[in-house]
Amino acid sequence: MRLPFGTIAVSKKSRKLINTALDTLKLSSGRLVREFEAGFAGHIGTKEAVAVSTGTDADILALAVLHDFGARRGDEVILPALSFVATGNAVLHAGFKPVFVDVERHTLNIDPKKIERAITPKTRAIMPVHLMGKPADMDAINKIAKKHKLFVVEDAAEAHGAVYKGRNVGTLGDMAAYSLYIAHIITTIEGGIVTTDRPDFAEVLRSLRSHGRACKCRVCVVNTCDAYCEKRFKYGEGSDIRFVFERIGYSCKMNELEAAVGLGSLDTYKKIIAKRRANLLSMIAKFKKFEPWLTTIKEEKHEQIGPHAFAIILGEKAPFTRNELGLYLEKNGIETRHLFSSMPTQCPGFAYLGGKLGDFPNAEYIGNKGLHIGVHQDLGPRHVDYFIRKTEEFLKGKGLF
Numbered sequence: 328m329r330l331p332f333g334t335i336a337v338s339k340k341s342r343k344l345i346n347t348a349l350d351t352l353k354l355s356s357g358r359l360v361r362e363f364e365a366g367f368a369g370h371i372g373t374k375e376a377v378a379v380s381t382g383t384d385a386d387i388l389a390l391a392v393l394h395d396f397g398a399r400r401g402d403e404v405i406l407p408a409l410s411f412v413a414t415g416n417a418v419l420h421a422g423f424k425p426v427f428v429d430v431e432r433h434t435l436n437i438d439p440k441k442i443e444r445a446i447t448p449k450t451r452a453i454m455p456v457h458l459m460g461k462p463a464d465m466d467a468i469n470k471i472a473k474k475h476k477l478f479v480v481e482d483a484a485e486a487h488g489a490v491y492k493g494r495n496v497g498t499l500g501d502m503a504a505y506s507l508y509i510a511h512i513i514t515t516i517e518g519g520i521v522t523t524d525r526p527d528f529a530e531v532l533r534s535l536r537s538h539g540r541a542c543k544c545r546v547c548v549v550n551t552c553d554a555y556c557e558k559r560f561k562y563g564e565g566s567d568i569r570f571v572f573e574r575i576g577y578s579c580k581m582n583e584l585e586a587a588v589g590l591g592s593l594d595t596y597k598k599i600i601a602k603r604r605a606n607l608l609s610m611i612a613k614f615k616k617f618e619p620w621l622t623t624i625k626e627e628k629h630e631q632i633g634p635h636a637f638a639i640i641l642g643e644k645a646p647f648t649r650n651e652l653g654l655y656l657e658k659n660g661i662e663t664r665h666l667f668s669s670m671p672t673q674c675p676g677f678a679y680l681g682g683k684l685g686d687f688p689n690a691e692y693i694g695n696k697g698l699h700i701g702v703h704q705d706l707g708p709r710h711v712d713y714f715i716r717k718t719e720e721f722l723k724g725k726g727l728f
């Protein structure tokens with residue numbers, strides 16, 4: 328049996344839209360991207376959604392917006408030490424200094440009790456990550472942000488379908504950034520999207536994804552209707568709005584073929600979430616018997632974990648390594664991924680910032696002892712049972728079960 332980490336289905340509707348786009352040669356960002364943005368905003372429950380090339384771009388742009396709202400280059404953004412490396416990279420690419428805070432071991436998320444001591448006069452934003460779809464403690468984070476007048480940008484890359492105290496993750500801060508990469512729940516193959524309730528943020532996001540140009544209309548008449556743009560020469564003789572660059576920008580638009588895949592993916596969202604959540608909750612329940620050698624995250628009463636993947640964390644006294652378990656699962660057809668690492672102290676790329684091993688004990692622990700596996704919609708009860716059986720076999724082989 329095989330349990331791949333991710334899967335993708337391209338629906339009939341997507342194929343039809345792709346073929347129409349190919350036939351009409353309308354391929355660059357246009358009508359389908361606008362339709363996908365409206366659909367995604369509707370799903371999450373925000374007024375605006377701005378689609379980009381990757382989840383990393385979504386993180387970068389959501390932060391780069393802040394330069395139009397009082398932030399300066401070199402200001403600080405607080406983020407968890409443990410995340411996929413894209414979160415830390417994005418802070419740097421947006422022109423900010425990352426200030427890392429350790430995570431809680433049992434939630435994998437930023438420890439709100441440690442945030443205030445990381446705040447300085449240069450802090451502009453907090454960027455919580457809802458790792459493995461488990462919502463960060465947004466009430467505590469928003470309270471701190473309000474007190475210190477900081478922006479909150481959610482990294483919701485892994486949090487499609489996550490709910491915190493009755494509200495969708497992605498609506499809980501000033502902006503949220505999603506990945507639409509192939510292994511995620513709503514996918515455009517490669518892709519990302521920023522959600523927000525603030526039209527002024529969305530305007531700047533639209534400018535940033537297109538080189539920082541002065542064009543920021545929600546629907547571009549040139550790209551969607553082949554029409555003449557009334558605003559194009561409003562900057563006066565000799566200027567053209569498409570060549571007026573108001574801010575330092577990026578080049579990360581989504582294209583029509585990606586949006587076509589995304590529109591099909593939106594239609595199947597509820598079914599996919601239900602299947603993935605059934606797999607996740609069943610794995611969480613069945614995994615309990617492996618404590619204290621192996622643990623995972625728990626779903627608490629106030630939340631629904633977004634079913635991105637299943638986390639496996641070795642207990643402190645486990646007499647085997649993460650890679651021994653990983654290899655055993657891989658040999659039995661179960662694809663595994665490490666559960667990331669402490670960006671400042673376990674990722675060589677960040678070493679120049681001066682972090683030292685031991686600074687972020689919980690993130691480093693997970694970095695050494697964490698794995699995750701897929702819970703996707705092509706898996707079902709027999710795959711879950713197979714995974715549990717193989718894990719049991721591994722522990723029995725170690726004389727632990």
Ligand SMILES: Cc1ncc(COP(=O)(O)O)c(C=O)c1O
Binds near residue numbers: 456
């Ligand atoms: C927490 C987190 N942030 C950001 C990203 C970046 O997304 P992408 O791979 O679409 O650039 C990912 C990727 O999965 C992620 O897990």
